Amino acid sequence: MKLLVINGPNLNLLGIxxxxxxxxxxxxxxxxxVRDTCAAEGINVTLLQSNHEGAIIDAIGAAHGVxxxxxxxxxxxxxxxxxxxxxxxxxALPAVEVHISDLKSRExxxxxxxxxxxxxxxxxxxxxDGYRQAILWLKDDQRKEA
Ligand code: DQA
Numbered sequence: 001m002k003l004l005v006i007n008g009p010n011l012n013l014l015g016i017x018x019x020x021x022x023x024x025x026x027x028x029x030x031x032x033x034v035r036d037t038c039a040a041e042g043i044n045v046t047l048l049q050s051n052h053e054g055a056i057i058d059a060i061g062a063a064h065g066v067x068x069x070x071x072x073x074x075x076x077x078x079x080x081x082x083x084x085x086x087x088x089x090x091x092a093l094p095a096v097e098v099h100i101s102d103l104k105s106r107e108x109x110x111x112x113x114x115x116x117x118x119x120x121x122x123x124x125x126x127x128x129d130g131y132r133q134a135i136l137w138l139k140d141d142q143r144k145e146a
Contacts, residue, residue: 001042001142003135004067005034006056007049008075014100021101023127030128034071037132041139053077053084060087069138070095071131074115081114088118094141096134099124 015026038045097116102125123130
């Protein structure tokens with residue numbers, strides 16, 4: 001299985017960014033967790049972190065015919081980006097949306113997800129472990145469809 005893991009704006013600032021909400025682990029810790037999980041599961045992973053909506057859209061488009069699945073934390077674009085939603089719908093790859101924090105317990109403007117409308121599942125409030133859960137879910141999903 002080939003997997004693309006996308007992290008959106010400000011997730012490069014994990015560790016210093018509102019640690020009472022996002023914890024003390026850094027983006028490097030997140031990358032290590034994703035790489036270790038994928039290595040253990042025999043998954044070929046590509047990681048992208050970008051603060052730019054267009055770069056995220058380009059990466060989703062380029063995944064067509066190359067990747068088997070996507071894990072995405074669109075960060076603030078979750079709540080604003082119809083363009084990322086359209087990109088996910090266009091390539092139609094199985095996708096899981098991850099949020100480190102628990103969106104349900106946060107501000108009203110975080111209660112709606114455009115991007116989640118194109119994802120098979122959303123994992124929220126599990127910290128970095130949400131990425132591990134998303135990877136395992138997609139692997140199992142692919143096994144069921146094989
Ligand atoms: C986030 C939640 C979003 O609302 C926020 O804009 C982020 C991070 C999360 O992982 O909890 O940047 O996606």
